[in-house]
Amino acid sequence: LVECYTMRRAAGVGRDLRHVSYAAMPHGAKSFLAAALAIASGERLAWIARDAEIADRVAEELTAWAGDPAAVVTLEARTALAYERSELVRDETAARVATLAAWRSGRPRILVAGVQALVQRTLPPDALPDDPLVLRPGTRVAQERLVRRLVESGYEVVPEVAGRGEFARRGGIVDCFPPGQPLPVRIEWFGDEVESLRAFDPADQRGVGPVAQAAILPASEFLLPPDPAARRALIAERLGRIAARLPERFVADLERIAETGETGDGAEVWSGVLAPATGLDHLGQAILLIDEPADVAAAFAGLRAQADERAGDLEAAGELPRGWPDAYVAPRTWKAALHAARTLELTWETEAEGAPPGGNPFGWREPAMPPAAFSSIGATVRRWQGEGHRVVVTSDQSARLEELLAEQDVVAAAVARLAEPPPAGAVALVQRSLNGGFAGGPEGLVLVTDKELFGTVRIRRPRALRRVVPRDILERLQPGDAVVHIDHGVARYAGLVRRPAGGPGDEERDFLELHFAGTDRIWVPVEQIDRVSRYAGADQAPLSRLGGGEWARTKTRVRRAVTDLARDLIALYAARSAVRGRAFGSDTPWQGELEAAFPYEETPDQLRSVTEVKADMERDRPMDRLVVGDVGYGKTEVALRAAFKAVQDGAQVAVLVPTTILAVQH
Numbered sequence: 001l002v003e004c005y006t007m008r009r010a011a012g013v014g015r016d017l018r019h020v021s022y023a024a025m026p027h028g029a030k031s032f033l034a035a036a037l038a039i040a041s042g043e044r045l046a047w048i049a050r051d052a053e054i055a056d057r058v059a060e061e062l063t064a065w066a067g068d069p070a071a072v073v074t075l076e077a078r079t080a081l082a083y084e085r086s087e088l089v090r091d092e093t094a095a096r097v098a099t100l101a102a103w104r105s106g107r108p109r110i111l112v113a114g115v116q117a118l119v120q121r122t123l124p125p126d127a128l129p130d131d132p133l134v135l136r137p138g139t140r141v142a143q144e145r146l147v148r149r150l151v152e153s154g155y156e157v158v159p160e161v162a163g164r165g166e167f168a169r170r171g172g173i174v175d176c177f178p179p180g181q182p183l184p185v186r187i188e189w190f191g192d193e194v195e196s197l198r199a200f201d202p203a204d205q206r207g208v209g210p211v212a213q214a215a216i217l218p219a220s221e222f223l224l225p226p227d228p229a230a231r232r233a234l235i236a237e238r239l240g241r242i243a244a245r246l247p248e249r250f251v252a253d254l255e256r257i258a259e260t261g262e263t264g265d266g267a268e269v270w271s272g273v274l275a276p277a278t279g280l281d282h283l284g285q286a287i288l289l290i291d292e293p294a295d296v297a298a299a300f301a302g303l304r305a306q307a308d309e310r311a312g313d314l315e316a317a318g319e320l321p322r323g324w325p326d327a328y329v330a331p332r333t334w335k336a337a338l339h340a341a342r343t344l345e346l347t348w349e350t351e352a353e354g355a356p357p358g359g360n361p362f363g364w365r366e367p368a369m370p371p372a373a374f375s376s377i378g379a380t381v382r383r384w385q386g387e388g389h390r391v392v393v394t395s396d397q398s399a400r401l402e403e404l405l406a407e408q409d410v411v412a413a414a415v416a417r418l419a420e421p422p423p424a425g426a427v428a429l430v431q432r433s434l435n436g437g438f439a440g441g442p443e444g445l446v447l448v449t450d451k452e453l454f455g456t457v458r459i460r461r462p463r464a465l466r467r468v469v470p471r472d473i474l475e476r477l478q479p480g481d482a483v484v485h486i487d488h489g490v491a492r493y494a495g496l497v498r499r500p501a502g503g504p505g506d507e508e509r510d511f512l513e514l515h516f517a518g519t520d521r522i523w524v525p526v527e528q529i530d531r532v533s534r535y536a537g538a539d540q541a542p543l544s545r546l547g548g549g550e551w552a553r554t555k556t557r558v559r560r561a562v563t564d565l566a567r568d569l570i571a572l573y574a575a576r577s578a579v580r581g582r583a584f585g586s587d588t589p590w591q592g593e594l595e596a597a598f599p600y601e602e603t604p605d606q607l608r609s610v611t612e613v614k615a616d617m618e619r620d621r622p623m624d625r626l627v628v629g630d631v632g633y634g635k636t637e638v639a640l641r642a643a644f645k646a647v648q649d650g651a652q653v654a655v656l657v658p659t660t661i662l663a664v665q666h
Helices: 002-011 027-041 054-068 088-103 115-119 141-151 229-243 248-260 294-314 330-339 379-385 398-407 450-454 472-476 526-531 550-575 590-598 606-618 634-649 661-665
Strands: 019-022 045-049 072-075 108-112 133-137 164-170 173-176 185-192 193-200 205-208 214-216 286-289 343-346 389-392 426-428 438-440 444-448 484-485 489-500 508-515 521-525 531-536
Touching: 019 133, 019 214, 027 045, 027 054, 027 286, 027 343, 027 438, 045 054, 045 115, 054 072, 054 115, 072 088, 108 115, 115 294, 115 590, 133 141, 141 164, 141 173, 141 214, 205 294, 294 330, 330 450, 379 389, 379 398, 379 426, 398 426, 398 590, 450 526, 489 521, 508 526, 521 526, 531 634, 590 634, 606 634
Parallel strands: 019 343, 045 108, 045 286, 072 108, 286 343, 389 426, 389 444
Antiparallel strands: 133 214, 164 173, 173 185, 185 193, 193 205, 438 444, 484 489, 484 531, 489 508, 508 521
């Protein structure tokens, strides 16, 4: 297969010289083949999946087979639909830029993407720097030059960095959050030399640890010139004659984008104008691996139909100009790109156009498992060993499997990493399950996963690149809103202003302007933003007067009330501490099996909550814990683990819910 693709790359013409199709491919064998092809050939592969969920699963498997997390990158889609009016999520677009930049660097060997991620608009390949500015301690770069670079790269100036694509400047320090970095970076200078790079937690702005380097990449796919006149000229050039017949809302969009560079809620509507390329333009000479071609074709057709229907409705309502640039790749362009590239089409169907006799030349098949696969795994493994197969079992319940195999006279110690396949007739047990197994092939390998053992595989939650600080004051506060300053009282927020700080050199800084009763006003440095909070009282906020005693008296009354509440709580908890509760026992093997059987992998917050709840249950003091989380974030999974632990210890559990519907659901 490697020789085939090398020859076909040199030939470069003819369908028979560019396209390979295999059928009867077990899903687990697809990623094995792709990783082997990438490693053996040195070629780069772009795996096209039907949707993002499949892409995430495939990327995890490919990373496991490749043995190097940096060898595989995933291009995620923006969550907004075509022509949808919604605010651009900076973390989403920054993550896409980071992936495309990593792919352009040449280090990753495989890129995985769903159809939507590839057909959405993005910045052109030449907008990504071939040699990005990489900051390290000792790098000589003037602070002003870096600030200009950040502005030109689309970074948003903010008082306090909380999300990707933002930067803040305070004297000799610049905070920025480049795409591709797990945490924002604080850069300090000594003269024109970078003295230190430190990651910091955007939640509390405190340093976490030193950073070896940080690459300054474009902050967004919607990259425009920093100069308003240049922005306006570029957009006018791309719009052509359409610019003369824009609806009123589009005229307002154009003015905002040209003057401020902000897309507002029009990013997806304007994507065809502001981001003229697509993910397909970034794939280069990579081999396109099309996973289930029929599903991929159906997914593309569905996305196009949805986009065309939405565009037609908007045009009919006069809300979208006729001839407006497409939000997605045109069907002709999509087909031409697939035809021009070298492709490898893989399907589990028994037959496919162009596939060789038997479907594929490797002889892979689904592992033959008995009806009670889990309980009889020992006998099944011994049979495979007797047939001379190399047996690899991957499972999220590896500890239990290790015990079960030992009970059935099969010795296999669970390992986290398997560098080499086991010898013929041997068995290996790996601690984390892949998504599907296969058997046969030239290696005589039998790979068994939780899918074959239990009928399901735990769903891995992709690491979300989301803002970790709500930024309530900085983002949601609008001029005219009522706020409370802890020292001065209730005021009216007038906006964020830049003015001289009054220090040495009269340097300008960012301030929150607050208006009080009468003509009183103050300017609060953004570094002291923690002293300002949103007003939560009546609709008509009574503004305080600076210098009076009213606010001091109000705080005294509140302080007294808080002291009384604290006294009551101390008495309550003193009484609770004297009461002895029931101390539950340690986890049983059944507890471990139950927890491993949940369909979704736990988030770090879930794991921490479960650990703390169990620790409470094993103490002899009454539990007093509140688990807080949004809808769908897994609170019930935490409760089920605690309930099962109680039942295992011989107790009964009552689940109290506010409504009958929730009672039925639980």
